[in-house]
């Protein structure tokens with residue numbers, strides 16, 4: 386149990402200035418924490434939203450300022466000391482002290498680790514050539530932007546959300562885009578074959594060359610010094626490229642926690658309160674592995690903004706000794722072309738798929754059921770369905786598949802019937 390009583394002389398330090406860290410900082414003050422709050426972030430920016438990096442920001446539809454999650458005044462008002470452009474190098478749990486890259490040391494009473502993750506690198510020959518890029522930060526988009534010119538050949542390694550979102554932006558800008566996916570279909574880890582097929586068709590119709598079952602084995606330099614010109618696959622196929630984007634997932638930043646001796650298992654292991662194996666240290670967001678996610682009833686590390694914010698709420702409440710908000714069904718979204726995909730729940734382990742609406746009309750919801758109950762849903766251009774799906778999956782409502790598919794029956798009616 387927590388023995389430390391926090392007061393006006395206490396200090397909470399947050400490591401990491403992403404959305405999780407930024408949210409936790411202001412929430413602590415909202416929860417009436419009276420002591421000192423310090424946020425240390427390696428990037429030079431105030432906490433910003435990463436989702437638009439592969440969508441509206443890459444497409445130059447919004448400015449850099451629009452990415453900022455909360456204005457500087459919000460942190461000033463909450464009296465959060467922002468130390469940006471600084472990196473924490475070590476957590477000394479015995480002394481309850483942090484060491485920063487500028488040589489400074491900083492004590493804490495409670496610590497929140499919100500270090501997020503970094504793009505997973507592709508360990509193949511030629512992967513360090515200079516025109517091979519990743520997408521995680523504003524700096525990454527700034528490196529990508531000048532290359533996004535009409536007529537250029539872009540090869541994207543990975544048919545996940547980030548890869549497909551970049552493909553949509555690039556092909557609209559007139560680039561020749563090839564997506565190489567090693568699995569038999571795009572979005573294979575997260576959606577049903579029908580949804581993958583839908584996205585493959587949409588991209589092909591837009592002019593993207595999508596190849597599945599293609600495993601990249603290396604990059605060959607062309608005449609330009611230090612730049613890749615050819616992408617090689619294990620089956621001998623090659624693809625010419627002016628530049629390459631690798632979008633094959635994320636590696637959680639757990640180095641500090643590991644060095645400090647906290648439990649780490651593909652993420653810093655936390656309980657329902659976001660507390661690590663040290664009761665004075667919390668971990669939230671992409672870097673945290675729920676030992677047992679309350680809603681999903683299993684061990685999982687989630688990579689999404691709603692999860693980052695939910696865990697920030699749990700940590701702030703726990704630090705202040707308040708009730709922990711209940712964990713909800715995870716949800717996520719993706720924008721490609723004029724398609725708004727919204728997903729709730731996790732579909733793995735489903736035994737029945739029900740499509741409501743028409744994939745041909747780009748307006749449908751795929752409901753995933755397990756033993757007659759809705760466990761997840763993917764909605765395309767159907768915000769009304771999505772609202773209902775959040776409840777259906779959130780409450781794991783038992784429902785007849787035929788009525789889910791029947792568009793003459795409003796989902797609201799099904800919800801009302803289930804509640805009765």
Ligand code: FAD
Nearest residue numbers: 401403404405427435436472473500501670671688689690
């Ligand atoms: P991060 O945002 O990674 O922030 C962690 C911060 O900590 C970073 O700034 C890092 O530099 C800093 N840091 C790390 N180590 C240290 C250290 N030792 N000292 C100081 N600072 C440190 N989610 C959705 O829900 N919907 C989407 O549509 C969506 N699209 C996405 C598109 C892209 C291109 C990307 C990259 C992500 C997307 N995500 C999306 C995921 C979402 O952005 C993340 O889940 C969310 O940003 C996690 O926030 P976080 O604060 O945990 O981590």
